[in-house]
Amino acid sequence: MKEEVDIKRYKIGYRTIKTAVGATIAIAIASYFKLDFASSAAILTILCIQTTKKKSVHAVYTRFVASLVGMAFAYLLFETFGYNPIVLGIMILIFIPTIVSINVSAGFISSVVIIMHLYSEANFTVGLFLNELALMAIGFGTALAVNMYMGDYQKDLERYIDELEAIYRSIFSEIVKYLRNGDTSWDGKEIIEAENLLNKAKSLAFKDVENHLTRKQNEFYLYFDMREKQFEIIERVLPKITTLPVMVQQAELVADFMEDLAENVHSGNTAKSFREKLERVKKEFAKMPLPETHQKFLAMASLYQFIEEMDEYLVIKQSFKGFKKKEKKKAITEKV
Incomplete structure (x- = not known):
């Protein structure tokens, strides 16, 4: 019995191209400035690539606000109770309802990326704080820049x-x-x-x-x-x-x-x-x-x-x- 295989045509759309280009630019900039966790800039960019300009702006807004809130929670809880899994779990239990209440829940994944950087370093310093801000600026800014180009409909x-x-x-x-x-x-x-x-x-x-x-x-x-x-x-x-x-x-x-x-x-x-x-x-x-x-x-x-x-x-x-x-x-x- 002969098996028939249906192969769909391989197609690359605008969003795929922008995702690839944005991730490349973000990680290149972060690496140029020798930032810690430079690869995370690409992740932040990828999470903000959207199908329209308005959605992209909203995505950057929600992820930026959620990340700032996440860093605030991380500083208060980790520095007070220690950097351990139990504190991390409690922080997430409090953090998620908070970002839901201020309508930025879409930024949860991006904020977790930042929070895990702080957790892995186990030492909240001004330098680390500025490093994370720089990653956010590069990641979100790159996504916003590449997403300003949309096809003409x-x-x-x-x-x-x-x-x-x-x-x-x-x-x-x-x-x-x-x-x-x-x-x-x-x-x-x-x-x-x-x-x-x-x-x-x-x-x-x-x-x-x-x-x-x-x-x-x-x-x-x-x-x-x-x-x-x-x-x-x-x-x-x-x-x-x-x-x-x-x-x-x-x-x-x-x-x-x-x-x-x-x-x-x-x-x-x-x-x-x-x-x-x-x-x-x-x-x-x-x-x-x-x-x-x-x-x-x-x-x-x-x-x-x-x-x-x-x-x-x-x-x-x-x-x-x-x-x-x-x-x-x-x-x-x-x-x-």
Whole structure:
């Protein structure tokens, strides 16, 4: 029997490279200044490498504060009761709740590295204290420096925009096919694709927010949040429009509007202009003959609910303030 082995492609990402570079720089600097426990500078750097700039700054803050608190506890307890395992255990029992209470528990491992240096030396001196401060400055500072470089996500975010709008166009086109021809062959895979893409896009957009230290949100995140709200409407109206008991005259009117909307998801038409078109559809809808049977009444009611929901779809787009500056972004502001 032949055994098959699945080998994943070996890949090195930005974070891996930064971790390796940061650790190398930290230990080199610590060794240059002939610090004791120089290799620990690399450990401190590695513990602070994060996926975003904001997370990196927070990591440095928590680890620095926790390490200072740890040194204070070490000085008080070790110098008072001696450098032995029992005192170390008691100190950790007190130390952990303390850093949890001041919201720096993420710095526990880093602080333990410093504490163990003091414990192994068994003599808290000014020189040792300054040595540990220097290790912290080099380790944390190096991590902060290398983590200030983050990849540019704009191209990926713009690609997500194009892909998502293509999916929306496809969904609207399928609605048109059903309203015109009663075509029920659509498997609905675009719904799953849109949901997955929105999750990825919002996650990446949030990461982009986290890479700007003074920014709480960005236009891409707001854009995908807007598209997600529209998607909720699409999911809600699909059962209404794809389960009509019979086809009525009004279906063609709605199909014409949806075809126009599908063709212009990426065009210069604004949401405002489409809301005006939708108002005209409503007026035409009202002029048409009243339903003759109960099934036709149900079909007309579903179609009217559908166009009301599509009006909300456009309202959501209209509330989006849009992108600024770049031409690519300018085009995006006009999409419906």
